[in-house]
Amino acid sequence: MIRVLIVDDEPLVRIGIKSTLSQCECNLEIVGEVSNGIKAKEILSKTEVDLVLTDIKMPEFNGVELIKWIKESQLNIKVVVLSCYNDFEFVREAFTYGAFDYILKYDIDVQSINNIVCKVKEDIDKERQTSKAARAGNNSRERINTDIRIIKNNILKELLTGGNDFERSQVTVQLQRANISFNCAALFRVVCFEVDYPYEYDKRFANKPATLCSEEVKNAISEYIRTICSFEIYCESNYRYFIILDVSEIKDKLSDPQSILDTFVHMRYLLSKYLNLSVSIGISTELLGYENLPELYKQALNAIDNKIFEGAGFIACYDNTNSKKHICCENIEKIKAKIIKEITLENFHGIIGLLAQLKKEFHVVEKDVSAYEVKLTYVSLVEVIKVHFHNELKEFESTGLEGIKDLRQVNFLNDLHDQIVDVVIRIANIKISILIKKDYSEGVLQSINYINTHFSEETLNLTKVAEIIGYSSAYTSRIFKQETGKYLIEYINEVRIWYAKKMLENPKNKVYQVAEKVGYANYNYFSRIFKKITGVSPSEYIGE
Structure with a gap:
């Protein structure tokens, strides 16, 4: 049973969401509906809730403030943001405080709500399974091994992301509990492996359970890394893996950048050869002690970030001189505003010309913007297209044509550009219809x-x-x-x-x-x- 709280200052929106939720396949209960964050806090303080569907812009206490409060209160609640296409700066902030997902108000229908609720249920079920595993006694050997894998992955996540402020003695206990043999004072390096084409990955492993797919990838990585040093692998998702390397005893072997790159270029080749899997790789520096794992985790992510400009198979070591500044680029915002204007005017030639300018400008400022910011720009433009050309996109589906993909799973600037241009061309063909x-x-x-x-x-x-x-x-x-x-x-x-x-x-x-x-x-x-x-x-x- 998924317990849901609806937070939106528009009564008609709340009524619509309640009606749509009532048709979902998942077993759920609506525990309440309120008009702002303050009233939501009152309910969350005394009622068990699994999922909050919240608007961003509300009086008194907005959605971002609510999400921040939930995080600070350490409530185990999934939050899905209800947004408009022009709310993306707020959505970006919401994700920094732990929002689970977002959905456009215009797109709310039975299918989209059902997909979101099912995703939440799957995530909650995994967490409940983990919690149950931690309390489990003497089960079968297979069940115990599964439980240990789940516990280990969660502990590695906490160590890498700084989820818990453990004392060193506590860390040692946690590591032993999960059969992790790390020395807390070791010299560590973190390496991020990211699948280049998530859609192709999903198609290839469509008939296999997700956990089995991730184990295949982890096993392939392990076969090679175990010949070099001690390590552990954290599976963040089916598309992203982090290797924590204990390089204390092999510092000379992997001390210079070229030998490091050569090692992981070969690793990339093996994944391509045996799993037919294209990956990009980001490699951190080396730092002493488990306390520095969150910093190494950020470095690995920063190193891989430029793949959005470089393309598939990208591999790089972290260089703090090239770390992203995450600035707001004025030219990007100006071009984006012009594209939105041309969309409303249905000037397809203008849209495509400006999209070419946008792509060019991103290459100009690529040292200052993150992959997340690039994707967010294209996602926000797609949402404008979805709203303005709603009927044309429906026609895609009615004629069997593929609609707009979730650009959050598209990893390269060229692909983001090509996909949105392809949609604009198809809409133009439908609109002109000569x-x-x-x-x-x-x-x-x-x-x-x-x-x-x-x-x-x-x-x-x-x-x-x-x-x-x-x-x-x-x-x-x-x-x-x-x-x-x-x-x-x-x-x-x-x-x-x-x-x-x-x-x-x-x-x-x-x-x-x-x-x-x-x-x-x-x-x-x-x-x-x-x-x-x-x-x-x-x-x-x-x-x-």
Whole structure:
């Protein structure tokens, strides 16, 4: 039974969430609903709650303050944030205080709520299993081994993340309890292994239990590392693993950066060869004593952070001169604001051009921004797209096309850019819908995609399109006419006039300005084409 508390200052939202929760597959109980964080604190202080669904912006005591209070009160409660697309700065802060997940208010439906609640239930069940394992007596050998693995992973997590402020004597007891033979005063190094393509990983291991998959990865790592030194492996998730190395006795062997890199380059190769698994690796420095494990953990994460710019198979040692400053880049925010404006205007050419600028700017400031900040920018843009193009995205699903992936599991800037551009192109095709056939050849489809998103370029013509898709002009023209029944220049004009009609619906747009915006430098030529396609002149169209 999952006990749920709903916190939102909008009564209709609370009613909607209650209604949706009532249709969930998981066994749950709504223990209360309140309008702000202060009232939530009162309930949480006297009622057992497993899950809090909380709004971010509320009067008196907002969602971030509530999450912070829950953490400081050491309450074992999962918090899921209810946000709007423009709440992402608050969402970022919420995650720093331990928020479990977030969901957009616009996306709340039975499926999304059910997915969230099931994730929470799975996590709670694991924790309850761990707690039960800690109290267990004499069970079967297999059950004991499983319990020890869970206990060990939790202890390693606490040591690495600083979850508990143990005295050294307490640490020794905890390590012995979990069959960990570390010397607390040893010289340590921490190495982070991160799966490059989580979606491919999930597909490959779809028919295996998650715990079995992680054990396979840990076993593969262990086979190689045990020939070098004593170690333990903490599994943070199926996609990220941390190796704590005791390098006290092998300092000379792994003392210089090149020998360290060579060692883990070979480790990366073995994972690719035997598990067909692409990973990136971040390596910390060396520090004495278990007290420094949290610092080494941060260093390993910092070292691997640049993979988002470098690509799959990235490997690096920590360098404190290159540590991220986590600054707010003004240019990034300006470009993001422009993209949001173009989304609301449905200017697909503008969106794609600005996305290219955004990608370029991230490369300019890559030493100052973290992978988290890059992903957050793209995730927030996707949420704007989801809201504005809700109906078009529904059409993706109805036609069997894959919708927008969870970009939080996309690890590279190029992939983030490509995926959001692909969605924009598909939305543009649906919105324009001049050509509705679905099974064009690759060359014709590429031509349509390019025209739909580059129509405003004055130089757009058959030669340019042929160059982009890699065919000759003659062949491009022939296959386009054969498959669509239209000449390519005819389609370019139809797309331009389609956009021109949309722009002319706004009385603030002058006809000559619209002509330039859709790719016609010559106003008279624009007027002739407009009348040829619509049957009326631009002036007649707007009723002048």
